Amino acid sequence: MKKIAVITLNGYFNYGNRLQNYALQETLKSLGFLAETLVIKDKPNESAPLKVRFLNLLKKPPDEIIKRLIYKIIVKKREDKINYIRTKLFRKFTYKYIRETDYDIYADVIPENLSGKYEYFITGSDQVWNPAYTKGASVYFLTFAEEHKRIAYAPSFGVSEIASEHQDYYKKMLAGIPYLSVREDDGAGIIKNLTGREVPVLVDPTLLLTKEQWIKIAKKARYKPEGEYLVTYFLGGMTDIYKKNIKKLAKKMRLEIVNLGDIKEKYYLTGPDEFIDYTKDCSAVLTDSYHGTIFSIIFEKPFAVFDRSGEIPMISRIDTLLNKFNLQGRKIGNMSLKKDLFKIDFSHVPNILEAERKKSLDYLKKALKIEDAEQL
Numbered sequence: 174m175k176k177i178a179v180i181t182l183n184g185y186f187n188y189g190n191r192l193q194n195y196a197l198q199e200t201l202k203s204l205g206f207l208a209e210t211l212v213i214k215d216k217p218n219e220s221a222p223l224k225v226r227f228l229n230l231l232k233k234p235p236d237e238i239i240k241r242l243i244y245k246i247i248v249k250k251r252e253d254k255i256n257y258i259r260t261k262l263f264r265k266f267t268y269k270y271i272r273e274t275d276y277d278i279y280a281d282v283i284p285e286n287l288s289g290k291y292e293y294f295i296t297g298s299d300q301v302w303n304p305a306y307t308k309g310a311s312v313y314f315l316t317f318a319e320e321h322k323r324i325a326y327a328p329s330f331g332v333s334e335i336a337s338e339h340q341d342y343y344k345k346m347l348a349g350i351p352y353l354s355v356r357e358d359d360g361a362g363i364i365k366n367l368t369g370r371e372v373p374v375l376v377d378p379t380l381l382l383t384k385e386q387w388i389k390i391a392k393k394a395r396y397k398p399e400g401e402y403l404v405t406y407f408l409g410g411m412t413d414i415y416k417k418n419i420k421k422l423a424k425k426m427r428l429e430i431v432n433l434g435d436i437k438e439k440y441y442l443t444g445p446d447e448f449i450d451y452t453k454d455c456s457a458v459l460t461d462s463y464h465g466t467i468f469s470i471i472f473e474k475p476f477a478v479f480d481r482s483g484e485i486p487m488i489s490r491i492d493t494l495l496n497k498f499n500l501q502g503r504k505i506g507n508m509s510l511k512k513d514l515f516k517i518d519f520s521h522v523p524n525i526l527e528a529e530r531k532k533s534l535d536y537l538k539k540a541l542k543i544e545d546a547e548q549l
Contacts, residue, residue, distance in 0.1 A: 175292040177201055177541075179210045180313060182299045182306065183273075185263035186256070188406075188433075189379070189464030191445040193298050195270050196378035197326065199386070200534075204543060206292070209272040213280055213312060255436055262444035270390060270446075280310040283317040293541060295324045298356055298378050303331030304339060314346035323349065324540045327356040327375040327533075330363055333489055343367055352540040358496075359489035374493060375533045379467050380526065384453075387471060391453060392446035396439050402429040403457040406465040409481035410434070418510055419459055425511075428456055457514055463490050470498060470526075473519040479505045498525050 179197055184190045194210055201208040267273065278284060288294075294315045300306050301313040315323040335343050344367040347353065353372045355361050364372050403423060405411070411419070411434075423430050431451055432438045443451065449468070452458060458469040461481040469476035478491055495501045499521060502508055537543075 174205065174207045176290070177206045177208045177293045177295060178291040179208055180213065180294060180296045180315065181210060181301060183210070183212050185260045185267065188445050188448045189462065190299055191263060191266060191271070192464060193378045196382050197295070197298060198271060200378055200381045200537070204537060204541065206541070209274055212274050212277045214277050215280055252436055255441065259442055262442065266445045280307070280312045283312060288318045288322065291322070293322050293324055294318045295326050297326040297328035300329040300331035302328050304335065306331065309339060309342060311346065314350065316346065316349060320349055320351060324352040325350050325354055326537065327354055327377060329356045329490060330360045333359045335363055335367070340367060354536055357490040357493040373532065373536060375536060376497070376529045377467060379464060380471065381530055381533060384471055387449050388453060390446055391449040392444065394443060394447035394450045397451065398429040398431065400429060401427070401456045402431050403459060404431045404433060404451050404455045406433045406458065406460045406462050407479070408434060408462050412482050415479060422510055422514070426456070431455065463494065466491055466494060470500070470522060473522070475515045475517045476503055477505050477508060477510055477514055478503055497529065498522055
């Protein structure tokens with residue numbers, strides 16, 4: 174069986190990251206390949222010596238020193254313990270379902286023989302080209318591999334434009350990938366502006382698997398309510414107004430709130446397989462997350478998409494997703510949470526999803542030189 178290496182973000186804390194990695198692996202497996210994910214690490218940051226950090230702290234005002242010490246001794250210690258347990262759940266899922274290499278490589282130190290170990294290399298689908306996440310590391314552009322082995326499946330830039338000082342570099346990196354695709358419209362625009370190439374916008378790998386395939390790996394969530402509930406999953410946190418409106422809705426509809434994104438909640442200790450379980454059986458999903466939106470569509474759950482607070486919004490991928498499935502009305506600015514949440518029609522979605530899956534599989538077949546691939 175021919176081997177393919179997947180190059181993606183290796184994170185053990187984000188549901189979408191783990192689930193898209195699994196989905197791409199299983200899709201490649203269905204096409205007759207053995208896929209494994211390269212474990213790529215950055216060099217550890219060199220922090221200042223403890224003595225220097227202590228002296229710097231003493232320069233702060235007394236109230237600032239007290240605040241930082243309380244956070245360090247009480248809050249951070251508790252959060253570190255919770256995150257440690259949560260990371261174990263994500264690693265357990267990874268060990269069970271995702272084939273990763275039994276060796277690590279550093280992003281800027283690639284073994285000379287790596288290219289010869291695999292038939293192809295696929296970069297994507299996560300934000301592997303986000304300058305803030307990967308710092309433009311060449312490994313995510315597959316420069317270590319022979320050019321005919323390089324494939325990009327629905328990667329994301331995570332930004333709407335590349336800063337002018339980095340454009341020449343990105344142009345050079347993209348030029349070396351013969352099979353290019355992206356996950357959102359803004360990404361296609363970036364490539365068009367930098368290289369002049371028109372590239373397909375393909376769906377996230379999680380959409381390539383059926384609802385039934387996802388249910389097969391779902392694990393009953395340990396804190397799952399006995400009665401009906403709604404899921405909230407906010408990566409940017411919930412504003413006070415969001416919390417107020419959601420609580421009011423839940424009370425009116427007699428729904429328990431399962432809040433998956435808040436470290437203060439017991440539901441935070443949820444693995445990727447439990448995330449699937451929560452989503453498949455809930456009454457509704459309220460989220461600012463791309464993959465929270467995707468799994469709402471897969472399981473045909475009433476949902477609302479909120480603007481992400483606390484950072485520059487990276488909404489292009491969600492806009493692309495909603496436009497693709499004619500579900501633009503699910504953005505909170507286009508609907509009333511109280512009146513419209515449960516008024517949703519998914520009857521048109523299966524045909525669109527079938528067409529998008531075919532488009533994506535044809536792209537992969539063509540890139541992988543599979544004979545029955547149709548011309549794009």
